[in-house]
Amino acid sequence: MGNIFDNIRRPAQQPAFILFIMIQIMAVSCHAQKSQDKDMITYHTAKVMELADQDYTEVVFLESARFYRLPKKTKGYDDFLKLLKESEKKQAAVKIKLTVPNGDVIEKVEKADH
Numbered sequence: 001m002g003n004i005f006d007n008i009r010r011p012a013q014q015p016a017f018i019l020f021i022m023i024q025i026m027a028v029s030c031h032a033q034k035s036q037d038k039d040m041i042t043y044h045t046a047k048v049m050e051l052a053d054q055d056y057t058e059v060v061f062l063e064s065a066r067f068y069r070l071p072k073k074t075k076g077y078d079d080f081l082k083l084l085k086e087s088e089k090k091q092a093a094v095k096i097k098l099t100v101p102n103g104d105v106i107e108k109v110e111k112a113d114h
Contacts, residue, residue, distance in 0.1 A: 040095040042112050045087035059084055059106065068096075070106040080109035 043061035050057050056069040070080060087094045093112035099105040 039097050042093050042095050044093050045084050048084045048088050066104055068104050068106050083109045
């Protein structure tokens with residue numbers, strides 16, 4: 001029984017390996033769902049990084065390779081930060097709203113339904 005990377009060395013099996021990787025990516029992408037509120041996105045928090053020397057907290061989600069910012073001046077910042085930390089600890093989903101579509105600044109955080 002070889003490891004998963006043995007397929008890379010066998011040209012005849014490369015399409016199967018590529019298909020396997022594509023299915024894995026699609027499965028993770030399905031978790032990044034738009035909620036009923038078209039501006040809210042459901043994500044699982046990977047890491048919350050409070051930066052003492054910055055006016056924002058950095059947040060990374062499992063479904064995205066981007067770094068997001070939660071400005072400390074945001075109304076409800078303490079509650080949002082608490083929800084994000086709970087999400088990180090419990091590996092639970094949260095719904096976020098960005099200030100602009102496809103942006104990186106978080107405007108709002110809510111508990112996800114599931």
